Amino acid sequence: MISKATIDQVYETARLEEVIGDFVQLKKSGSSFKGLSPFSDERTPSFMVSPVKQIWKDFSSGKGGNVVAFLMEHEHFTYPEAIKYLAKKYNIEIEETEQSNEQKELANERESMYLVSEYAQKYFSNTLWQSELGKAIGLSYFKERGFTDETIKKFGLGYSLDQWEAFTNRALDEGYQLEFLQKTGLTIVKEGTDATKKFDRFKGRVMFPIHSMSGRVLGFGGRILTNDKKAAKYLNSPESEIYHKSKVLYGINFAKQAIAKEDNCYLVEGYTDVIQFHQRGIQNVVASSGTALTPDQIRLINRLTKNITVLFDGDAAGLRASLRGIDLILEQGMNVKVCTFPEGEDPDSFSKNNGYEEVVLYLQENSKDFIQFKTSLLVEESNNDPIKKADTVRDIVNSISKIPDQIKREIYIQECARLMNVSEEVLFNTLAQIGKKGAADAVKKVKQEQKAFEIVKNKQTVEKVDVQYELERKIIEMLLLYGNQEQEFEDLILKENEEGDLVLEPESMESKVYEKIYLDLQEDEIELTHSQFKNTYYKLIEELNEKENFSVNTFISNLEHDISSEISSILMEDEKYALHNWERKNIYPKEKQKSVSQLVSETILTLRCFLIKRRIEKLKEGTEGNMEDNSEILEEIMNYLQLNKLLNKKLNRVLS
Structure with missing residues (x-):
């Protein structure tokens, strides 16, 4: 067992952005960081990390949580293993007991x-x-x-x-x-x-x-x-x-930080190539371990950098086969360079026989853009044979067609035209033909899938918004973000005026957000209905009431995994749509913190209105039949309708 004091120290010391930065290349985005999802194949970053809140959210897969949750999701750690990993990273002493049989x-x-x-x-x-x-x-x-x-x-x-x-x-x-x-x-x-x-x-x-x-x-x-x-x-x-060998790269655990720092990854073939490079001082290197390069392995690198330099042996017999790996890298939208070593040399022997400066200089001077490398290699093979040269050009254009970025494709076509002495027009036409064929294949595939889709198409219904779920979610969000804040609230007291009508009179009061929410819900005997929110609500009220310095990060760390993921989603929702640096354009968006009291009051009022409306509908169901027997129910409905009208007036809503 790991002591609670050690666990607390780990949470206090660990920096989420540093830990995740070991696995994903993060870029600053306002007050947060953004990166490509490590849980799905995506081109546009939707993975967000908040250093302030010390939580992350992956909008592509729906996963989220704190630093421990990330390690448990990404590395399949158990909870104690995640704690031990962080303790080791931050040099925190941790008591480890030998496992019994x-x-x-x-x-x-x-x-x-x-x-x-x-x-x-x-x-x-x-x-x-x-x-x-x-x-x-x-x-x-x-x-x-x-x-x-x-x-x-x-x-x-x-x-x-x-x-x-x-x-x-x-x-x-x-x-x-x-x-x-x-x-x-x-x-x-x-x-x-x-x-x-x-x-x-x-x-x-x-x-x-x-x-x-x-x-x-x-x-x-x-x-x-x-x-x-x-x-x-x-x-x-x-x-x-x-x-799973197709999803693993040898040396990635030793290379990940250097890859992100250098913004480049050297890709070699064998274990000893990686080890010898590391020993020479070049650490941003990984190996495919003798297997053909796979999309999963490329995506592993893609999280850390967009740049790959593939290193080939000087006498590599399978050079042409290796070129297929380059096409896969291009498909992922990455930049590829290729470097070959002198005949009889490989990355292992070359780095062993040369000093750090010589190796670095050689890599800089001999790393060619993939198109230059492929052109020189295939031209050598075609040996002035026109038919072979035509096949070579088609082969190169086919590689260019894999690149998702249109501007890059055009630049590479121009480069290919210069190197191969072929007109750009011909190459663009060839590129278009390859594109049409790819589109035709895609259409064919879609039509096949459409048959299966037609079967379920008619069964699909528009998903209704669960209003109560959204309002309860908002209550949890307000407690997490502003629970301990002192705010001035305008409370509504139901009174009878001189004419005998019920009216809501405003009354100002100062209170902490969590106290206001708790007392309002208690007064109306409102209980949260969704089990996740209900349990979290009572835990939050208890923590906010007992602890002066309430910490969201510590609170999340004590929740069950699925609940902590949901809480992270709530907290990170704003980050996804945050407006950054608008002030320099003389636009000043209103900050939510400045209208917390209004947000709390409106949410509670909206929940009241929703519950009143639902109560009215239930009462109406009981009035079917003889109207005289339902006079008490009808009177109750009228009272609820009047109250609903007053509450909606306060919310500035017009009722039909």
């Missing part, structure tokens, strides 16, 4: 897989540094690659003994379940006729742990050190509940 069994499946993976990383690392075989074989290999002790420890590199069950048996002895050793792929289990056989997947390999963006161990890459032709040189963890 019983606790390990109680952990859910996903969490159990994380625990097993983290244990495996520590085991392989310990084997590398402590065992004689680990030092003689694994550590010697890494030293030969030129890795320092510091680098080896930073990346958590390790060694798996060349024994069939060494790791599996140790993990089982430590209380980890075979089920999760198998699901993470660390142990292979085979059912035999006589008995179940189990053995280590990575036996006899040096180990490269693969981390999530926050640094959690998701899986492993293992390199064999023998010349066994039957065994794969590199072996990766299989797909699992926690490891």
